Amino acid sequence: MPHDTLRRPRPVRTAPRTPAGGPARRRRHWTRRPNPIAGLGSVLWLVVVIVPIYAMISASLTRQDEALGGNALKPPAHPTLANYNTVLHNGFGHLLLNTVIVAAAVVAIVLLLCVPLSYVAVRSRTFWSGASFRLFLLGVAIPAQAVVVPLYLMIAKLNLYDSLLAVVLPTAAFAMPVSVLILTGTLRDISEEMYEAMALDGASTTRMLFQLVVPMAKGGISTVVVYAALQAWNGFLFPLIFTQSDGPRVLTLGLFNYVSQFGVNIPALLASVVLSGIPVFAVYLVARRALVGGLMGVGGK
Incomplete structure (x- = not known):
């Protein structure tokens, strides 16, 4: 075979490697199609x-x-700004205070009951815990309008009618199913190794709950706090049915102050709505990151 017919293999040129996050990746990022x-x-x-x-x-x-x-x-x-002046001098402070009390009480009841319940539903492997969890979630499918008459009779029998407690208890009860669903999805994301490590350290169930579950579930707890507070803040049916006097009246019922048989004071009504929405907007600005993180973890593993 002639020597000049032999061909030397051409050297393969390789592109220079770039570190992660270098110019190549940055170039691909900027060339992404809109x-x-x-x-x-x-x-x-x-x-x-x-x-x-x-x-x-x-x-x-x-x-x-x-x-x-x-x-x-x-x-x-x-x-x-006369409409805002009218609202502020027409009992808005009293309505706001009642609404804050109701929202805080609802959040406290929901957290006090739902966090341990979700912990048991995630950690327990018994049949009864799973069945109780599924039965508890049936509350999501029950509308408040369907049980308002039995609730009215129960509250009347307990002598709670026309009080803030008559608004707090049913509002918290209807906020609990969704809150348990959110918290169980968050708690399932906690790895089993963390529980085992604390168990080997001799930690009790109560210590695991407060030192592991609560710190690791801040996103889900923040989501539950915002959800329960909004349920109480925007609630209209229970305050309308279970209260009558001006003492336990909340913001949603206070809007009727600008409605009369001769007409509606639309600017003052909307000014009251704007003032009522400012606290909710402020809470959202503070807890928006934890809220989004908690909602992303609803599905669990």
Whole structure:
């Protein structure tokens, strides 16, 4: 075979390796294609959320004689804070205090009962614990309107009618099924090795609950706190049915102060709604990261 017919193998050129997060990965990140459909959907959803809020705030700054006519999206010609002054001097502080008490009591009851119940449902392997957990979750499928008459009779028999406790107890009861569902999904994400390590260290069940479960389940607990507080804050049916006087009245019933047989004070009504939503918005800003993390862990492993 002639020597000149032999071909030497060509050297294979390899691309230089780049460390993780280097220029190559950064280049792929910037060349990622945009998603116009997702962007359009986000813009539409933002418009759906922002426009009603803008209309509500704009109407709350409008005078009563200008509220019934014109375009709802048009800024007020003569903005005024008189509606907020009317709300603040019409018992808003008393309504806010009652609502805060109800929300705090509901959150306390839900956490006190749901955290140990979820811990038992996750850690126990007995038939009765699983059956009790599934039976408890049936409360998700029971609407409050279906049991309002039996609840009314029970509260009347217990002499709790027309009190804040008559609002707290049923609100907490209907918030517990979803709260247990959220907490069990969060507790299932705690690895078995952590429980075994604490058991080898001689930790009791109570110590595991307070030193392992509660710190590791902060996201789920924050989600439950926000959910239960919102259930109490926005509740309307139970305060309407189980209270009558002005003493235990909450914010949702306080909106009737601006409704009379001769008309509705729309600007003052919307100003009351705006003031009622400020505490909820503040809580969301503080707990939004834990809330999102808790909701992501609902499904469990």
